[in-house]
Amino acid sequence: MILIDADASPVKAEITEIAIRRDVRAIFVAGSYLRVADHPLIAFFAAGDAFDAADDAIAEVARPGTVTVTADVLLAERVIRAGGAALDPRGREFTETSIGDTVASRNLMHELRPGMEGMTGGQGGGQRPYGPRDRAAFKNALDRILTRLART
Structure with a gap:
């Protein structure tokens, strides 16, 4: 089963396509x-x-056996602790090994952000725009995770 944190997900169509092709509930x-x-x-x-x-x-x-698609690092951490797999819309899989560092980096940036606004003239950097490479990386990663889960 694929669970999607759908409010701001840019990959709804891709998930639908893959779910139907692979006969997986989304x-x-x-x-x-x-x-x-x-x-x-x-x-x-x-x-x-x-x-x-x-x-x-x-x-x-x-x-275990579920895949969650989310850009929310804290939700990904909860999913991994429950035994599920978590993937962001850019195709990066969160793992037990990486989630601790990812959450720590997120928390550090959250703490630094208010103090840095004056130094950047109020303009934040943020992520690059979502593009075709991100879409392809996401589709490949979701297929790879679903294949791995089907084998276990």
Whole structure:
């Protein structure tokens, strides 16, 4: 099963395509209504508008054999602790080995960000725009993870 933190996901179409091709259920989880493909393998779950409602809903059902697609490092950490696999929309798989460093870096940047605004003239760097290479890397990584999970 693929669980998608869908509120801001740029890879909804790619996930739908892969889920249907591989005959895997995909559940898009968001705070409010989101249109998804009309297919028996594709579902939507409205988690509500409470803070972290979608994250909590995903973390509650994540387990070994599930793949969660999210850019949220803290949600990825929860999924990995539950035994699931986690992947960001750029194709980077979060692992038990990498998640600790990733969370620590995220927390450090979160703490530094307010103090750095004055030094950068109020302009943050941020990630580069999402492009075709990211889309291809994501599709390859999701296929690779689903193949690995199918073998276990």
